[in-house]
Amino acid sequence: MKLFYRSICVLLLLSSIFFFIKKRDNLKTGTLVLLNGPSASGKSSIQKAFQKINNELYVTIGIDNFFDVILPDVDDDGRSIKNNEVIRWIEFSKNEQDQQLITLGVGPAGYRVVKGMHRAIAAYIAQNNNVIMDYILYDQKWLPDLINVLKNYRVYLVGIYTPLEIIEQRESKRGTSPIGHARSHYNTVHENMIYDLTLDTSLATPEELANRIKEYISNNPDPKALKQLSLQYIS
Numbered sequence: 001m002k003l004f005y006r007s008i009c010v011l012l013l014l015s016s017i018f019f020f021i022k023k024r025d026n027l028k029t030g031t032l033v034l035l036n037g038p039s040a041s042g043k044s045s046i047q048k049a050f051q052k053i054n055n056e057l058y059v060t061i062g063i064d065n066f067f068d069v070i071l072p073d074v075d076d077d078g079r080s081i082k083n084n085e086v087i088r089w090i091e092f093s094k095n096e097q098d099q100q101l102i103t104l105g106v107g108p109a110g111y112r113v114v115k116g117m118h119r120a121i122a123a124y125i126a127q128n129n130n131v132i133m134d135y136i137l138y139d140q141k142w143l144p145d146l147i148n149v150l151k152n153y154r155v156y157l158v159g160i161y162t163p164l165e166i167i168e169q170r171e172s173k174r175g176t177s178p179i180g181h182a183r184s185h186y187n188t189v190h191e192n193m194i195y196d197l198t199l200d201t202s203l204a205t206p207e208e209l210a211n212r213i214k215e216y217i218s219n220n221p222d223p224k225a226l227k228q229l230s231l232q233y234i235s
Helices: 002-025 043-053 063-068 108-126 142-150 164-174 181-185 206-219 225-233
Strands: 031-036 058-062 079-082 085-094 100-106 130-135 154-161 197-200
Touching (some): 031 043, 031 206, 043 058, 043 130, 043 206, 058 108, 063 130, 100 181, 108 130, 108 142, 154 206, 154 225, 164 181, 197 206
Parallel strands (some): 031 130, 058 130
Antiparallel strands (some): 085 100
């Protein structure tokens, strides 16, 4: 009799676990399209075009409004400091061709904001919101946290490429991003990344590129890049 009751308890426990897993797997979450590329490479134009052509709602968010504008401005020395802790800084230097570089640095407090940004993205898609995000991988140490936070969601990683001379022409016209900013991370923003799709903004209009992303998602319902990165970075 004890064996009978023990067997019943085990069956009930297994049924509960199965029900929990099934319920979790049936939870509907949104889709994230993460556009990673240098500053002024045309990501925001693609966002707007992609939002316009989709029947489903895609919200547009970006590193500017999730990281840059919410932090205190840097002072005259190019640093942002609170309670004697450097949050972020801007470093001016020259490359081997004597061209100006404007590099962003992030201290521990700033990195906590980066981690908050990653979790805010996850919070949007966890509530069944579709998101297309303008992202810049400024620092390689951001990558493991990004992957870990997003690994259980439907995420399309899209690499945005543009010739540097075109980016710097845009920087000159816009005035919102000084020449030397994009150059500082141009060769590192794509390091160690794996993409589902890559786009060159110098070869097509934002509308054409947005349609390519939409078509890719339609033909590839199960994105692979983030899963491959998870195998490398998440033990």
